[in-house]
Structure formats: structure tokens, C-alpha cells
Amino acid sequence: MNSRLKKLTKCQSFWPLMVLLAILLVNGVVSGGAFFQMRIVDGHLYGRLIDILRNGSKLMLLATGMTMVLATGGTDISVGSVMAISGAIACSVVDGRILSSLGGSVTAAVLIAVLAGVLCGAWNGLLVSKIKIQPIVATMILMVAGRGIAQLITDGKIVTVNSDAYYFINGGYILGLPFPLFIVGFFVLLIMLFTKKTAFGLFVESTGCNPVSSRFAGINVDRVKLVIYTFCGAMAAIAGLIESAGIKGADCNNAGLMIEMDAILAVAIGGTSLAGGRFSIPASIVGALIIQSITTSVYAMGVAPEVTQVVKALIVVAICLAQSKKFKAAVAARLTSRKAVSAA
Amino acid sequence: MSTLEKTRRRGGIKNVSLFITVILFVGLFAAGSVRYDRFLSLSTFLNLFNDNAYLIIVSVGITFVLLTGGIDISVASTLAFTCVFSAFLLRLGVPAFVVIPLVLLIGLGVGALMGFLIHSYDLQPFIVTLAGQFFMRGLCAVISTESIPISDGFYKSMALGKVAFGKAKLYYYVFIALAVVALAYYVLKYTKFGRGVYAVGGGEQSAVLMGLPVARTKISVYAISGFCAALAGVVFSFYTLAGYSLQNMGLELDAISSAVIGGTLLTGGVGTVIGTMFGVLIQGVIQTIVTYQNLNTWWTKVTIAALLCVFIVIQRIIAIRAEKLKNKG
Numbered sequence: 001m002n003s004r005l006k007k008l009t010k011c012q013s014f015w016p017l018m019v020l021l022a023i024l025l026v027n028g029v030v031s032g033g034a035f036f037q038m039r040i041v042d043g044h045l046y047g048r049l050i051d052i053l054r055n056g057s058k059l060m061l062l063a064t065g066m067t068m069v070l071a072t073g074g075t076d077i078s079v080g081s082v083m084a085i086s087g088a089i090a091c092s093v094v095d096g097r098i099l100s101s102l103g104g105s106v107t108a109a110v111l112i113a114v115l116a117g118v119l120c121g122a123w124n125g126l127l128v129s130k131i132k133i134q135p136i137v138a139t140m141i142l143m144v145a146g147r148g149i150a151q152l153i154t155d156g157k158i159v160t161v162n163s164d165a166y167y168f169i170n171g172g173y174i175l176g177l178p179f180p181l182f183i184v185g186f187f188v189l190l191i192m193l194f195t196k197k198t199a200f201g202l203f204v205e206s207t208g209c210n211p212v213s214s215r216f217a218g219i220n221v222d223r224v225k226l227v228i229y230t231f232c233g234a235m236a237a238i239a240g241l242i243e244s245a246g247i248k249g250a251d252c253n254n255a256g257l258m259i260e261m262d263a264i265l266a267v268a269i270g271g272t273s274l275a276g277g278r279f280s281i282p283a284s285i286v287g288a289l290i291i292q293s294i295t296t297s298v299y300a301m302g303v304a305p306e307v308t309q310v311v312k313a314l315i316v317v318a319i320c321l322a323q324s325k326k327f328k329a330a331v332a333a334r335l336t337s338r339k340a341v342s343a344a
Numbered sequence: 345m346s347t348l349e350k351t352r353r354r355g356g357i358k359n360v361s362l363f364i365t366v367i368l369f370v371g372l373f374a375a376g377s378v379r380y381d382r383f384l385s386l387s388t389f390l391n392l393f394n395d396n397a398y399l400i401i402v403s404v405g406i407t408f409v410l411l412t413g414g415i416d417i418s419v420a421s422t423l424a425f426t427c428v429f430s431a432f433l434l435r436l437g438v439p440a441f442v443v444i445p446l447v448l449l450i451g452l453g454v455g456a457l458m459g460f461l462i463h464s465y466d467l468q469p470f471i472v473t474l475a476g477q478f479f480m481r482g483l484c485a486v487i488s489t490e491s492i493p494i495s496d497g498f499y500k501s502m503a504l505g506k507v508a509f510g511k512a513k514l515y516y517y518v519f520i521a522l523a524v525v526a527l528a529y530y531v532l533k534y535t536k537f538g539r540g541v542y543a544v545g546g547g548e549q550s551a552v553l554m555g556l557p558v559a560r561t562k563i564s565v566y567a568i569s570g571f572c573a574a575l576a577g578v579v580f581s582f583y584t585l586a587g588y589s590l591q592n593m594g595l596e597l598d599a600i601s602s603a604v605i606g607g608t609l610l611t612g613g614v615g616t617v618i619g620t621m622f623g624v625l626i627q628g629v630i631q632t633i634v635t636y637q638n639l640n641t642w643w644t645k646v647t648i649a650a651l652l653c654v655f656i657v658i659q660r661i662i663a664i665r666a667e668k669l670k671n672k673g
Contacts (some may be wrong), residue, residue: 136470138656140601158642248524304486306482307485308482310483310486311482316475320472320475324465330624
């Protein structure tokens with residue numbers, strides 16, 4: 001019994017999951033149970049919890065991609081800009097502003113937007129793996145340029161779309177559950193299978209732990225990185241589609257603004273080391289949900305949403321300190337010395 | 345190859361980088377002058393300083409951090425916090441001569457705290473300063489989410505006070521920026537501390553073995569960056585006479601790209617504040633040209649990103665060549 005409990009607590013997603021439950025519980029108690037209420041209207045589920053899942057879907061997708069990037073020892077701070085680009089492209093195509101020969105086909109719009117995300121990701125991957133630029137700097141280029149490119153696509157305007165098929169990406173329901181959840185589920189399952197059932201996951205962790213020895217061990221480190229950044233770009237593009245379908249238009253200035261920070265934070269909360277190495281996608285998903293429920297509960301309490309950032313900042317520092325070997329050593333030293341004193 | 349020749353060549357690399365930056369600035373300015381009437385004037389040139397004084401100060405501060413191989417992405421939030429907090433205090437009737445030192449001290453303290461966390465617990469600078477960014481931006485919102493106007497007499501006089509050169513004019517606060525550049529140049533070039541900054545960036549391990557005060561240096565550079573961000577905040581509130589919590593989102597990237605375009609290596613150890621200043625001016629010229637051309641202002645960002653890309657690739661090529669040289673030697 002005891003050993004099983006130990007095994008459970010050792011699981012990477014255990015503590016994040018406990019934190020998530022605690023946050024939800026506190027919310028439930030504060031709101032007097034209203035937080036957990038769910039209603040079924042027209043066969044669709046409604047309620048705060050469903051809101052958290054739906055609004056958190058973008059962050060969950062980004063966190064999935066970001067987990068892999070961080071596991072290789074890199075960072076991608078361009079995801080917010082890639083979201084803006086994908087939203088701008090999709091909305092412009094649906095609206096017929098660009099490529100009007102496609103006749104505003106939503107399928108084509110989605111495919112082109114995802115392709116753009118893949119290209120953005122591949123560009124990042126190329127800079128990081130081939131030209132060997134530090135990941136922060138390499139992705140910073142696209143972060144600065146991305147919003148500009150999105151603005152140029154939409155000609156600096158906020159493009160609105162009028163297409164129920166496009167709205168479905170964010171607002172649709174299948175079997176009473178929001179459609180974005182199915183997107184998240186699909187990609188998480190896909191990448192989990194790919195990393196757990198093939199050697200690829202191991203390659204990623206090995207690249208993150210020590211790129212040089214991985215190369216000597218015969219792993220094509222450059223290709224692993226290229227694939228990972230491309231995947232991250234694709235995830236960002238899909239998140240951008242969900243975002244723009246949610247606001248029924250493309251707002252290049254605000255789409256995914258600062259979300260890269262949330263994505264990194266989600267992964268950090270999930271316990272994946274930011275220095276690369278072991279990773280857990282389920283833990284990052286839980287991390288994303290933690291952030292989303294903090295945001296939602298701050299809204300629900302009627303506090304200015306910007307204040308969430310102070311909370312987030314404190315969480316980041318706490319997590320980093322908890323991961324830091326030096327900090328653990330310092331705390332341990334303090335504790336043992338106190339014990340020694342009390343024993344004496 | 346003799347050691348002397350090698351050193352000379354390595355020194356040459358640094359100068360080449362600065363040289364390219366200056367040439368680029370002059371080239372862009374000349375291109376603008378050829379293309380547009382009334383572009384070539386002292387007033388266009390001086391306006392580059394008037395409009396970018398705060399960015400020069402932030403970029404100089406961030407250059408210190410980049411030179412040690414770190415990064416500081418909290419500067420924009422610190423700047424915004426300084427503006428909002430000083431506007432808030434001034435509205436309460438606190439005199440300017442109390443407010444300004446207070447906000448500068450806060451900037452210094454926050455920077456030092458981040459530096460302490462980064463150095464003492466071996467945390468990644470990116471993540472710690474990210475937390476700093478969230479924290480300061482959040483505090484802005486706690487104080488006020490609306491823009492607070494400043495009507496203090498001293499701030500107003502600083503906002504309007506200027507030196508005229510014929511038609512062209514230079515505002516007083518530009519001199520603060522120039523003084524910061526001069527002081528930073530002196531500190532980096534001629535003081536023990538400054539040489540230590542380069543040494544830490546060149547190789548932290550070696551700096552430790554050489555007995556340099558690495559801890560003090562690393563914590564100090566973040567403190568300097570925080571101080572400069574707060575000073576830039578003061579200058580920015582002279583410039584706009586208001587404090588707003590969402591001010592200057594993304595400024596940290598402008599500052600970092602200025603430093604990179606100015607020849608600072610992001611891996612640390614190479615760079616000058618003079619180069620950084622020219623990096624800011626180049627961005628200013630691009631902005632001016634985009635305005636003259638009546639283009640979408642987003643072209644500025646795209647052009648700067650393209651420039652950034654070119655410069656980073658050039659840096660990589662230089663670094664690869666230097667590595668080869670080392671292996672041969």
C-alpha cells in the first residue's frame with residue numbers, strides 16, 4: 001500500500017494534479033458550489049469547468065508543443081506571433097481577401113494556416129539546428145516579425161469572418177463537449193503514441209540532456225530539433241485558429257499576446273525541467289489547466305485580470321526554486337543544522 | 345600566427361562589428377536623405393535622440409546583462425511600473441524630488457533581487473526575469489489600469505525644456521541618456537568592474553578561477569539593468585507626462601535587438617554601449633523612413649527583424665571562424 005502511494009506521488013503529474021484539484025476546490029467553496037454546477041442546454045454541457053477546458057484548449061495545445069521544445073533544451077517564444085499569423089491567414093482566406101479563387105473554403109483556410117505554422121516552425125528549427133543560434137534569440141526574430149507579417153496579410157485591419165463552419169472550430173459541440181477539446185485530445189494522443197511507442201521520445205530526452213553525447217551515440221540531433229520546432233509551430237497555428245474562431249476574426253495585435261510566457265509556465269508547473277531532458281506531456285496539460293483555472297477564478301472573483309500576473313510571477317519563482325539543486329541544498333543544510341542544534 | 349597578430353585580429357572583429365553598425369546607420373540616413381526632401385536636416389537627426397532617449401537608456405542597461413551572457417526581459421515592465429507608480433505618487437502630492445529617487449531605488453532593488461535569484465540558486469535568467477516581467481506588469485495593474493496624467497511642475501518643465509540649435513532642438517532629458525551612455529562606456533572600458541563584466545561573459549568558469557568577484561558582478565549587472573529601466577521610466581514619463589499600465593509592451597525586444605544590431609554577442613563577452621546606441625538610432629531611422637514612406641508602421645518591425653536576423657547570422661559566422669582559428673592555433 002505504502003509503496004504504491006510512493007509510486008503515485010513520484011509520478012510527474014501527481015503534484016500538479018493535486019494543485020489543480022486544490023484550486024478547483026477553493027473555487028468551489030468560495031463560490032458556494034456554483035463553480036461546479038453544470039447545465040445541459042440543447043444537449044450541450046455548460047458550466048465553469050467546461051469554460052476552463054474550452055478556454056484552456058489553446059494553452060494545452062501550446063503546452064504540448066512547448067514541452068517537446070523545452071525537453072530538447074530549447075525555447076520557443078514565437079508561438080504567440082505564429083498564432084497571429086495563422087489566424088490572419090485563415091480569416092483572410094475565409095473572407096476571400098487573399099486567394100479568393102478558393103471561394104472562402106474553410107477547409108482550405110485551415111490547411112493553409114496550419115501549413116504556415118509548419119513553415120514558421122521549420123524556420124525556427126532551421127535557425128536553431130543548422131545555424132546553431134540560441135533558441136531564445138532565434139525564435140525572437142519571428143516573435144518580432146510575426147505580428148508585422150500578420151498585419152501585412154490583413155493590411156493592418158481586424159478581419160472579421162462570417163462563416164458558421166469556421167466558428168465551429170471554437171464554439172462547436174460534439175457529443176455535448178466543446179469541439180476544441182477533441183482537437184486537443186487528438187494531438188495529445190498522437191504525440192503521446194509517437195513519443196512513447198517509438199524511440200523518438202527517448203531521442204528528444206537524450207538531446208535535451210546532452211546534445212554532444214547524443215550525437216556521438218548516433219542520434220541525428222539536428223533533425224530531432226527541426227522536427228520538434230516544426231511540430232511546435234503547427235500546434236501554435238492550430239491554437240491560433242481556435243483563438244480567431246473564438247473572436248470570429250483576426251486581431252493581429254492581440255491574438256496570443258504574451259501567451260508564450262503562459263505556455264512556458266504551464267510546462268514549468270508540470271515539472272518538466274526548463275533545462276531539457278525528461279518531459280511529461282500530461283503533466284504540462286495539467287499545468288495549462290492550472291493556469292487557466294487561476295485566470296478564470298480571478299475573473300470570477302471580479303479582480304482585474306492583470307493582477308493574475310502577480311500570482312503567476314510568484315508561482316514561477318516558487319517552482320524554479322523548488323527545481324534548483326542549490327536551493328534544495330541550502331534548505332537541507334538549514335534544516336539539518338537546526339536539527340543538530342535542537343538535538344544538542 | 346603570432347599571439348600578437350591573433351589578438352589584433354580578434355580586436356579587429358569587435359571593431360568590424362561596430363564599424364558595420366555605424367556604416368549601416370549612415371547609409372540608412374543617407375538613403376532617406378536622397379529619397380525624401382527635407383529629410384536631411386539637423387532636426388531629423390536630433391529627433392532620433394528626442395524620440396528614443398528612453399530606449400537608449402534601457403538598451404545600455406540591458407547591454408550590461410547581455411555582456412555577461414544573461415538576458416533580462418523584465419525591463420519593459422519595470423519601465424511601465426516606474427511611470428505608473430510615479431504618476432500615482434505625484435497625484436497624491438508627493439514631491440518629484442522624493443518620487444524620482446524612490447522609483448530609481450525600486451528599479452535597482454528589483455534588478456538586484458532577480459540577479460540574486462539567478463546567481464545564488466543557478467536559475468535561468470530568462471525564467472527569473474520573466475517572473476519579474478509578470479510581477480511588475482501585474483503591480484502596474486494593481487495601482488491602476490487606467491492612464492494617470494502627470495501635472496507636476498518639475499515633470500512639465502522637463503517635458504518642455506530644450507536646447508535649440510537653430511530650428512532643431514534637443515530636449516533636456518536627452519542629456520540624461522547621453523550621460524548614461526558616457527558613464528557606461530567609461531565603466532565598461534576603464535574600471536575593474538567593467539572588465540569583470542566582459543570576463544564573466546567570456547567564460548564564467550575561467551572568471552571564477554581567476555578569482556574575479558563573479559557573484560558581485562552578475563548580481564550588479566541585473567541591478568544596473570533594473571536601475572536603467574527605472575531611469576528610462578522617469579525619462580519616458582517626462583516624454584509622455586502620463587503613466588499607463590500597458591505602456592511599452594515588447595520594449596525588451598527592441599532593447600535586445602538594439603544591442604545585437606550594435607554588435608553585442610548574445611553569448612556574452614563582446615559588445616560596446618556605443619554600438620548599442622547606434623543600434624537604437626538605426627531603429628529610429630527605420631521608423632522615420634517608414635513614416636516618410638507612409639507605410640504601415642508594422643514594416644518597422646518586419647525590417648528590424650530582418651536586420652536582426654542578418655546580424656545574428658553574421659555573428660554566428662564570425663564565431664564559427666573564430667572557433668576554427670582557435671582549433672588551428
